[in-house]
Every structure is written in C-alpha cells, then in structure tokens.
Amino acid sequence: MSGLRSWAARRLLLGAAQTAAVVLLVFALTEALPGDAAVALAGDQPDPERIAAIRQAMDLDRPAHERLLEWAAGLPRGDFGTSLASGRPVSTYIADGFGPTLLLASLTVALLVPVGVGLGVLAARREGRLADRLVSSVTLGAYAVPEFAFGVLLITVFALRLGWLPPTAVGYGTDLLAHPAALVLPVVVLLTRPVCSLARLVRAGMIDALASPYVAQARRYGVPGARVRYGHALPNAITPAAQQLARTVDWLLCGVIVVEALFVIPGLGTVLMNAVAERDVPVVQGLAVVFGVTTVVLNLGADLVARRFAPRAEMAA
C-alpha cells in the first residue's frame, strides 16, 4: 500500500510539473516573438494606432517575467485576460465554445468504450478467422487516417449521394442536442481512430488472457465460458488498454479541432482556429491552457485508474 501511495504521490508531482510546463510553454511559444511583438501581431494592418493598442492591451512595455507571473496568477481564478480582437474577456470565449465541445467529447467517450471493447473481444474470440482478420485489418488501416479526409468522404457519401444526414452543423447554433442527425457524422469521425486503437489493444490483451493458465484452470473447474471471458479474462485484458486510453485523449483533442472545423461546429476548436487566424494571442493562450491542462488531468486520471486495477503493472512516474 505504501508503494502505491508513494507511486501516486510521484505521479501527482509529475502531473503538477506537466501543468506548470504547459502554462510556461504556452506563454513562451506565443510571446517569444523575434523583434517587436506588437508589430508582428499587427500583421497585415501595421498602422501605429493598432500597434500601440496591442502593446497596451498586452502590457508589452513590462518585462516578460512580470507578465508571465501576473497571467499565471490569474489562471486559477478563471481570469485569462482580454481578447485583442474584441476586447471581451477570454473566459467568455471559453464559455461560448464549451457546450458543443463537451457534448462531442462526452458522446465520443461514452461510445468509445463499448464499441472498442466489443470489437476487440469479438476479434479475440474469433482469432484467426474471417471476423478477426476483417476487424484487425480495418482497425489497423483506419488507425492513421486523418479525420478530415475520412470525414469529407463520409460527407460525400451520406450527405451528398444518399442525403441521409446534414453535411454540416451550419444553422443549428450551439444547441446540437436538439438536432441529433447533425451529430452522427462528427461523432463517427471522432470515434474512428480511438476505437481502432482500443480494439487492437483489447484484442491483443484478450488473446493473451484467454491463453493464460488461470483461464485454463477456471475452465477445468467448469466455470461457464461467459463468466471466464467477461469475469476473469476481460479485466486483465483491459488494463493495458486503460493505460493507452490516455494517449487517446491527445487524439481526441486533435480530432475535436479538426471535426469542428470540418462540420462547422461552434465549439472550442473553432474558437481556437479563429483566434489563430486573427492572431488573437490572449485567446489562443487561454484555450491552449484549457486544452493542455485537460490533457494533463485526463492522463493523470487514466494512469491512476489503470494502477488501481492492476497494481503490478509497471508505469513511468
């Protein structure tokens, strides 16, 4: 138990270091501009008035470390600064985009686990046969396909040729739940990569577990097949997958940005892309901190859960 506790403490420490690194990195990458930051950010309209306004809004006359400290101190209070483009607080941008993104992400995660585990178990039970070869090849092939290319093909088939689903979420506003048809394609596209990764891991873990001595022993005792599979083999097969779920979080965040751009969904990804296009640095910084810290926290959670289920598994911390 003390081993677990000290491991958890070290893992929490790493999480804290990662959070601090995200904040530092976001600040450094966006503020370490060559030359005069205000001139660089003014971009296409470098009139002196705009440059002066940017310099004032971002306090560029003060030394960088003072600005970093002040900005970082505001973050826990939800004070992310104000937008250069509109003068509104960055937190209102985050609040606006939060709903659709949360809906997309939670729908995806809710479907990801049953679909991924289901496919993996199916393939493992039919190892070497047609169903397994089909699932294995498709999950391997689809695993690295960029969401935008896959999504555009789905739009062409299901929205354009067949006319079953709307091609984008344009005109539905932020209340997407009222228009479930508009959510089908985005969620399918978001699911593809994580499902493939999860199914492959569960399949491999399940095949190992089903070949293990304890499963053979349970069979000898006459424990029913379903109970051996789902009660004994599956929990052991899921552990490596749970650790990998953390990596899926990274993909999900990348995927959300792409899928929102592709289907014109007004979520955090769209807000981020607009801010990047407008060089609205405070908004980009705020969203990057939200995305980055979410990743760190979810990674931490996944590691702690995985460790709880399989304390003997080796994990870096």
Added chain:
Amino acid sequence: MLKPRFVLGAVIVGLPLALALLGPVLAGEPGPRAASFTLGGGHWLGTDFVGRDVWRQVLLGGRSVVLVALAATALAYLVALPLGLISALTHRGWLEELLMRPLDVLLAVPSLLMILLVAAVLTPGAAGLALLVALVNIPDAARVVRAAAAEVASRPVVEALRLQGESWWRTAVGYVGRSVGRTLAADAGVRLTGVLYLVATAAFLGVGVEPDAADWAVMVDRNRTGLFVQPWAVVVPALLIVALTMGGNLLADAALQKRRRT
C-alpha cells in the same frame, strides 16, 4: 514469402506514392484558368475553386505532404538518437534525468496544439512545419531510442568492450548504435505514418501552406465549398490521403511483425 497484409499495404500505398513522386514531372505547363467548379470542358476531373485543372493539382499536390513528412521524421531522429543513446549509456544518473525528464513533461502537450500555438504568432512555411512536427515527435522517439539502447547496453558485450578499453564513441556508435538500428527502422515506419497524419492535418487547418497551394490537404479544405457542384476536387485528394496513410500503416505493421518473428 510475402504476407498478404504486406502486399495489400504496398498496393494501397503505391498509387498515391507514385503520384506524389512522379506527378510533378508529368504535370506539364498550367493551362488557362477556367470558371470555378466546373465539370468537363477538357478538364478530366473538372476545375477547382479558382478554376485550375483539378487533375494537374492532384499531380502536383502529393509531393509537399510526402517530403515534409519524410524530412520531419528524419529530423526527429537526428535529435532523438543522440539524446536517447547518451541517456542510455551514461553512468551519471543526474545526466539521464536532465535529458529525459523534460521530455516526459513535454509528452503531455497535445501535438496539434503545439503546432497551432506557433502558427498563431508566426507563419511557418513548409520547412517550419517540418521542424514543428519533428519537435513534437522528439520526446516519444527519444524514449524509444533510450529503451532500445538500454537493453543493448546491458549486454555482456558492452561490458567486455569497456574492459578492453574501447573508447566511449566506439561502444556507443559502433556497437550500441548499430544494434538498435533494426528496432528503430521498425519504429520509423510507424512514426512516419503518424507524422503523415499530423502534416496533412496541419495543412488542412492552413498551417505551413499557402492558401492556394497545390497540396492534397489544402485542396480538400479549399474545394469543400464546391462539394455539391464539383465533388471530384475534394474526393480525389481525400482518397489519395486516405490511401497513403492507410497503406503506409499496413506496410509498417507487416514489416514490424516480420521483425518480431525473426
């Protein structure tokens, strides 16, 4: 004996790869611009959003994706290889911590986010995009190198070399470096498909490319507005990207399994 998956991967990846590498040679001179999003009129796949011939754009558009991905993968290893080798072979614990811990911390930042952050303040070109993608791949690549090298470094051969008084350089590069080559070749295949994904996605989001560039990902993005009138300008480049990444992954996996078995 070739595995069916190997053949399948090679066939799927063959067409987009051939188009990407040979296309620019075959493309020829640009014809006069026609109206946007038309079909027919001497244009085999119609015209794109500014009235250029789609087939010509397809021929030209693969090279940037493939070259940027190759350059980024090579760059990532160029940094990861010495980092991983040094931290696996050093006997100073603090040096290993100093080299590897920052990478653990960096692993937590989503890769696309890092690229978008830089794109918000600079306008990276193709070379900049390659650098950025390489940068986000360094932490993971360095960990793979370190793990592979640590396994080799614990072999008796390395101890014998050291006792013989061979130089650090000969042990590290001459023996350990050569022995991890096979593992790294397999990892490079998988990494390349991941890099292809990232490069194409960044280009789709407009990072590292001109807004009217001849690039498959940019074509998908820019021609989306005409999807209902002229789907070919979107579907053809999208299919090529899907084939490139899908075939590449099947191929890398088949190669990986061959390695494991021998």
